[in-house]
Amino acid sequence: MTEPIQAVTLPSAENPQQEGEWLQAALHQWLDREFxxxxxxxxxxxxxxxxxxxxxxEGENDVGSLVIAIITEMQAFDFSKSFFSEFAIANAVSDLLLDSLGIDNRCCGQGDPRTKDEG
Known part of the structure; x- marks a missing residue:
């Protein structure tokens, strides 16, 4: 039987503004490199x-919930001058957050996403 994918949570935010500054810079770099x-x-x-x-x-630490919030709120953004969509942005944010946690095994629910590939 297939095991459900476990939630990935961030540590509680001690300085959300600083996290946001990091995310803004990292996402901007990713966007510029992607296309x-x-x-x-x-x-x-x-x-x-x-x-x-x-x-x-507001106390949200779950990466999945953060991704859904970004998708939902970015739907109002005008992407007509961009190659991206709210889904691409949310996925990029998810990847950046997982990278920041040292999680590199993200594909297709293979194994525990919080552990590195043990060969």
């Missing part, structure tokens, strides 16, 4: 970071 640098990338990163900070200030 081409565009002015709208800064706006996308700022908006996603704003949602993230607010969620963290």
């Amino acid at each position: 081409i640098p565009e002015a709208v990338n800064a706006q996308i990163a700022a908006r996603a970071a704003q949602v993230f900070v607010r969620q963290r200030m």
Whole structure:
């Protein structure tokens, strides 16, 4: 029987504003590297970071819930000048957060996502 994928949680936020600044810079860099640098990338990163900070200030630590909040709130963003969508942004945020936690085994629910591949 297949085991459900366990939730990944961040440590409680001690400085959500600082986390948001990190996320904004990291996401902006990712956006610029993924296709081409565009002015709208800064706006996308700022908006996603704003949602993230607010969620963290409200006590949200679950990465899945943070991703859903970003998808939901980024639906109102005008992506017409971008190659990206709210789903791509939320997935990128998830990847950045998992990287920051040292989690690299994210594909397809294989094994415990909080442990490294043990060969």
